[in-house]
Amino acid sequence: MCTGKCSKFIGICLYPLALLSIICNIFLFFPDFQTIYSKEEAEGLYRLTDEIKYMGGVVGGGILVLIPAIHIHSTGRQGCCSNRCGMFLSIIFAAVGLAGALYSGIIAVFGLIRGPVCMLENDTWSRPFLNSTESYLGNTDIWETCEEPENIVVFNIGLFSALLVAACLELLLCGFQVLNGLFGCICGTCNHKEKGPTKCTSLTNIICCL
Numbered sequence: 001m002c003t004g005k006c007s008k009f010i011g012i013c014l015y016p017l018a019l020l021s022i023i024c025n026i027f028l029f030f031p032d033f034q035t036i037y038s039k040e041e042a043e044g045l046y047r048l049t050d051e052i053k054y055m056g057g058v059v060g061g062g063i064l065v066l067i068p069a070i071h072i073h074s075t076g077r078q079g080c081c082s083n084r085c086g087m088f089l090s091i092i093f094a095a096v097g098l099a100g101a102l103y104s105g106i107i108a109v110f111g112l113i114r115g116p117v118c119m120l121e122n123d124t125w126s127r128p129f130l131n132s133t134e135s136y137l138g139n140t141d142i143w144e145t146c147e148e149p150e151n152i153v154v155f156n157i158g159l160f161s162a163l164l165v166a167a168c169l170e171l172l173l174c175g176f177q178v179l180n181g182l183f184g185c186i187c188g189t190c191n192h193k194e195k196g197p198t199k200c201t202s203l204t205n206i207i208c209c210l
Contacts, residue, residue: 003087003180003181003183003184003187004075004184006176006177006180007072007073007075007087007090007177007180007181007184008073008075010069010072010073010173010174010176010177010180011069011070011071011072011073011074011075012073013169013173014065014066014068014069014072014073014097014170014173014174015066015069015073017061017065017166017169017170017173018061018062018063018065018066018069018170019062019066020162020166021056021057021058021060021061021062021065021104021163021166021167021170022057022058022061022062022063023057024057024159024160024162024163024166025052025055025056025057025058025061025062025163026057026058027159028048028049028052028057028156028159028160029048029052031047031048031116031149031152031155031156032149032150032151032152032155034149037149045125046117046125046126047117047125048117049111049114049115049116049117049127049156051107051108051110051111051114051160052111054107056103056104056105056106056107056108056111056163056167057104057107057108057163057166059100059103060099060100060101060102060103060104060105060107060167061100061101061103061104061105061163061166061167061170062100062104063100064096064097064099064100064101064103065097065100065101065170065174067093067096068090068093068094068096068097068100068174069097071089071090071093072090072093072094072097072177074086075087075089075090075181075184084184084185086184087180087181087182087184087185088181088185090177090180090181090184091177091178091181091182091185094174094175094177094178094181095174095178097170097173097174097177098171098174098175098178100170101167101168101170101171101174102167102171104163104166104167104170105163105164105167105168105171107163108160108161108163108164108167109164111156111160111163112137112156112157112160112161112164113135114127114129114130115127115128115129115130115132115136115153115156116129116146116152116153116155116156118145118146118147118148118149118152118153119146119147119148119149120145120146120147121145121147128142128145128146129142129145136153137157
């Protein structure tokens with residue numbers, strides 16, 4: 001597969017991952033799928049985890065990946081290797097996507113490790129697993145410590161895990177695009193618009209078209 005087609009494939013794959021990151025981050029603002037906790041947070045009460053407000057999914061895994069995805073996808077529309085300028089710019093955009101995905105992944109990891117904000121037996125709101133000596137992720141017995149919102153631990157783990165998986169895939173795709181773009185810069189332009197055998201002007205371009 002040539003570099004242009006690779007770029008097109010990578011761009012298409014990044015779209016749903018960026019969308020997934022945005023959706024997961026938005027859902028995290030509504031524990032138990034209720035708006036009351038976000039409203040109470042806006043009133044100054046402690047109801048949402050800090051990692052949610054860092055917008056790792058919306059800004060990092062979402063916008064900072066979506067914009068590069070659009071350019072990377074368009075780079076591959078012109079055919080095999082597109083052009084050197086387009087492939088060079090795709091390297092820069094892919095680097096931006098790498099930074100965004102890395103940010104989203106780091107936020108997701110901290111969100112998983114530190115656990116959710118919830119109401120305890122004494123009607124106080126805090127993060128009960130923050131300073132725990134053992135990880136709450138593998139000990140379902142202590143999940144009952146959180147009384148409200150309902151199933152907040154599962155809710156928190158599920159969405160932050162989805163963000164982490166999406167971020168890892170985005171890192172992989174953007175990293176591959178950096179290498180793909182670099183190879184495209186070396187290969188230069190090579191398209192298949194003409195009928196019949198492909199015309200390549202150099203040995204390097206011939207390699208690109210294989």
